[in-house]
Amino acid sequence: MQYCTITEVAKRLSIAKSTIYHNGPTNYGGIKIGGVWRFPEDKVGIGPEVKPKQIKSGYVRRFGKNKSA
Numbered sequence: 001m002q003y004c005t006i007t008e009v010a011k012r013l014s015i016a017k018s019t020i021y022h023n024g025p026t027n028y029g030g031i032k033i034g035g036v037w038r039f040p041e042d043k044v045g046i047g048p049e050v051k052p053k054q055i056k057s058g059y060v061r062r063f064g065k066n067k068s069a
Contacts, residue, residue: 003038006030012044 009028010017020028029043 002041003033004041004044006037006039009039009044 004012006017006020006025009030010020013028020030025032025037025039028039030037030039032038
C-alpha cells in the first residue's frame with residue numbers, strides 16, 4: 001500500500017494544506033508515521049463530516065426589540 005504526503009492530498013482534493021491541518025488530518029484518513037503525516041492512497045478523499053451550522057442567538061441583549069431607553 002502506498003502512502004501520500006499531505007501536499008499530494010491537498011493537490012488531489014484541491015484544498016490548502018492548512019485546511020487539512022485545521023480540520024485534523026485524521027478526518028482525511030491520515031496516520032502519523034515517525035512524526036510525519038501519511039495518508040493511505042485508498043482512503044484519500046474522505047473529508048470531515050459537514051455539520052449544519054447552528055444559528056447563534058446571542059445578540060438578543062444588544063439588538064433586542066424591547067429597548068428600555
